[in-house]
Amino acid sequence: MLRLRGHHLICLNFFSGEGYDDIFIENLKDVLERAETENVEICDEADEICEKCPYLKDYKCQFDEHADEEIKEMDDTALNLLAIRKNSIVCWDKIKGNMPEIFPQWFRKYCIECDWKKACEKNHYYQRLRNKSI
Numbered sequence: 001m002l003r004l005r006g007h008h009l010i011c012l013n014f015f016s017g018e019g020y021d022d023i024f025i026e027n028l029k030d031v032l033e034r035a036e037t038e039n040v041e042i043c044d045e046a047d048e049i050c051e052k053c054p055y056l057k058d059y060k061c062q063f064d065e066h067a068d069e070e071i072k073e074m075d076d077t078a079l080n081l082l083a084i085r086k087n088s089i090v091c092w093d094k095i096k097g098n099m100p101e102i103f104p105q106w107f108r109k110y111c112i113e114c115d116w117k118k119a120c121e122k123n124h125y126y127q128r129l130r131n132k133s134i
């Protein structure tokens with residue numbers, strides 16, 4: 001079973017092949033493949049994506065001074081939008097199915113100022129949902 005945190009349930013949908021380094025990128029590909037066949041357990045801390053991230057130190061995101069608290073807030077927002085509880089088990093198809101409905105709110109709150117926006121903008125699905133959100 002995959003273990004993922006809230007904001008990755010949304011952002012992972014728009015993976016375009018980019019990431020911090022090769023290890024991180026290969027892991028993202030693997031996680032996406034596994035999501036098609038495995039259930040997802042929702043956690044509220046570093047997950048299977050964070051574990052291969054060069055910025056994870058002492059099990060906290062150290063991308064910048066406030067990153068860990070900002071990411072936890074994103075996790076909570078994502079779970080609220082998707083109506084999913086922490087520690088629950090969900091299937092990826094259900095998450096994907098909810099994306100068109102919840103994406104406009106997510107886009108307005110987070111995407112506009114996100115460091116990864118340029119990468120997501122290369123993803124066709126992201127482009128479709130974004131065009132409906134603006």
Ligand code: SF4
Binds near residue numbers: 010011110111114120
């Ligand atoms: S632009 Fe940023 S917040 Fe928006 S979906 Fe992509 S990674 Fe997530």
